[in-house]
Amino acid sequence: MPDPSAPPRRRASGASAAEARELLRAAILGGEYLPGERLVEAQLCERFGVSRFNIRTAIQELAADGLVEVQRNKGAQVRKVSLDEAVEITEVRMVLEGLVAAKAAILVTDEQASELDEIGLLMRRAVAAGEFRRYSDLNQRLHALIRTIAGHRTADGIIETLRGQLVRHQFMLSLHPGRPLVSLPQHERIIEAIRERDPKAAESAMRDHIASVIEALRGIDTPGLR
Amino acid sequence: MPDPSAPPRRRASGASAAEARELLRAAILGGEYLPGERLVEAQLCERFGVSRFNIRTAIQELAADGLVEVQRNKGAQVRKVSLDEAVEITEVRMVLEGLVAAKAAILVTDEQASELDEIGLLMRRAVAAGEFRRYSDLNQRLHALIRTIAGHRTADGIIETLRGQLVRHQFMLSLHPGRPLVSLPQHERIIEAIRERDPKAAESAMRDHIASVIEALRGIDTPGLR
């Protein structure tokens, strides 16, 4: 409700702060700016065709999201998350998604249960066909659906923020061969627990799942890789 | 390391963005601006003797902390957290502090264990003497110490942010008669579990404790008070 009009009214040249923020966020998440790289305001102005004021606002907002780090009088740089930090972030995600899964198990409707089941089916097919990219998408869809079912805005917001901070690590993980074979049965357990409306089992299954993600993170991460 | 010098060098008139932020945060947490109240930039400029630019920056940062809400072209207002939101926030705190307690149980040193024990002793004394205010302080000190022991910066930051959003609710809760008698044994269980270096027990104890806080929240909150 805060952004009513979409198409036809903007000043001819330049974009607003919100647009600049999304542009910059996409550029960082897309890997166009590497961790540790300096974000020079003037350069970004030219790159995006936005005034320096708006770039500044955008940087501040992304700093609040933990995507960039600003040092006074030294400017902003893409935040570099160490492996330890990635583990910490995923630990937090573990307990939060566990909470969310438990809530989802309580609130799930029959229709949503079917949706969960369908995702599970598609996942099995994707793994059987070796379509890792597709499986990765389904993975995100599953977690997103569970959060929707739970309707826990506070946890949802935090999880989403944290997810942004680890796109790089996540990305590497999803490409690791053999991962799907480990995570598929975990996902099935989560789905089953929610469908049976068993909060404790759902939380436990979700935590086990993300705990194994943490283990994988610890073993796989190769810093310096794009 | 970002703020080296403390006393003797600032421009004569006016303060910087960071100072403005802390001033405004203190004013809000102190109840000088009620939830829902509009924060007019010009007024704040005069109140704090800060330029509008810095006020703007401060408001943005507090918005990131969830203390204020900004609506485009409509300005900022102190965020009003409903009872449901307070419950959600406390649920998140429950799982996060549970995680932190488990970590603390693993990492605690002998010296820190003694410190925990001492806080427990002081708590028992405070309750016995009916010193609720003192007990409330000890409560905060206990939770803070546990977070220090765990050294989990990610969880710590989020918990601290969430705490700020509910100072009002927390405050009311700590004054509720009978609360200490309920929470004291819970605190003792947490301390004992950490001292015995039992992560699962520590997490469980912490979650039970905060779960009871949630129950109390649901029963006690009287919106409109204070």
Add this chain to the structure above:
DNA sequence: GTCGGCCGGATTGTTGACAATCGTGTCAGA
């Protein structure tokens, strides 16, 4: 050759003024 101070370019922090927008009170018309 090396250390310390200094100077210049580059970059960020800040300011004040201007433009866009919203809410509200007013006034004409039915």
Add this chain to the structure above:
DNA sequence: TCTGACACGATTGTCAACAATCCGGCCGAC
């Protein structure tokens, strides 16, 4: 009296210029 549009005041959004700061290299002295 009620409804609607209009215009005004108040408030926020944006900009371009200026000031403060930092980082690098250069130069001189020891």
